[in-house]
Amino acid sequence: MAKVLLVDDEANIIDVSKRYLERDGFQVITASDGEEAMCLWRTEAPDLLVLDLMMPKKDGFQVFQEIRHEDDVPIIILTARCEEMDRLVGLTMGADDYLTKPFSPRELVLRAQTILRRVAIGRGKKPTSFDQLKYGPLHIDSDKRMVQINQQLINLTAKEFDLLWLLASHPKQVFSRNQLLERIWDFEYEGDTTTVTVHIRRLREKIEELPSKPRYIQTVWGIGYKFEGDDDS
Template sequence: MKKQIGIVEDDPNIGNIVSAYLKKEGFDVSLSQSAEAAWTLWETNPPDMWILDIMLPGMDGYEFCKRVRQSSEIPIIIISAKDEEIDKILGLELGGDDYMTKPFSPRELVARVKRLFKRTQATASSSDSEGEKVSAGPLVIDLNERLVFWYDEEIEMTTKEFDLLTLFAEHPNRAYSREELLYKVWGSDYFGSDRAVDDLVKRLRKKLPEVTLETVWGYGYRLRSEED
């Protein structure tokens, strides 16, 4: 079955070019010029991936991304003329899986779409084969439902928070460098600053203050198990 991709882009030239390249690669494409129109599509015929602009009329891309993430882990690629590091970090923290700045190569976008679909499918297969839950003391992570519990209390997580916490919990006491964490959580095609790692760890510490996420000075981070 063909994968369906929803494009949210208010510039018709960019939207039509991206749409044409994706259709040429065998994808079904739906093009919306506002987040409100895309939300209607989401409620009636949700796609398998969103390609989302940030600066949109009405509801902006950040808000749209945030709303989608409240109920779904669908892959999201953000495309935007906003190229400041803080913009990229915000987009990724709100649930974006990738971030491309304009102008960009449509061929590179297609390559990233394929890579993200492949990575998403591999993650799903890995979760099925390794079991449904990962535990680290009172911390319980449901891989299939993508839920996090501290004792019996559910802790809300963004996509990247969940992925980073799961990586730590699956390998307690292992120290990861910031570069490793960027590669494993953000992907090999992310070229932003490792400040994204520091910020995400800070958010996890705030949400789970009882979990010991240690700083390995000059290197990175690790989750210290309760047994040590």
């Protein structure tokens, strides 16, 4: 599990970004100022930093320079929309990527996955397996958003894929219908949980040999759903 150090002095950015990263399999530690970030970097040895440039006590530029002096850990910088020069300076200093506030937390997750995969390949290591899952004949590729069964492509809608990926990347973990609504239809979504039931039914019809006796997506009566299967990846 890749570890991310998320550094920002805005509590709402920390909260939402942390939840999105964690739901996609990252371990997340957080800091709200530059001094705390330096302490956590030394003690936790994260695989990736997400670093705001404008912070109290010690700003992101100082943190960036101190870390880069000792380590080549990948860094994504966060900047406000008006700070174009800061972005250019950050990239010149050696940042791996940047995001402009306000940003989509989903985009942050995708940027983090891409950078860590690229770093792993560059160091001659097998890329972290958070982008691909294999359960028997079922193969799920998050990077390509592709699902295959016995090497046959299965066409899923965007929500069906997101739902399958969430369940399959957390095998045996039980999710309530409300939790699935929050995670797949965003945290602010207000809707009927039958939306989840309908999507689960459609998903089973596409990936299960016998939808009435599902192998993969199991119903936990009175609670919600979980994914079952032996990971062959």
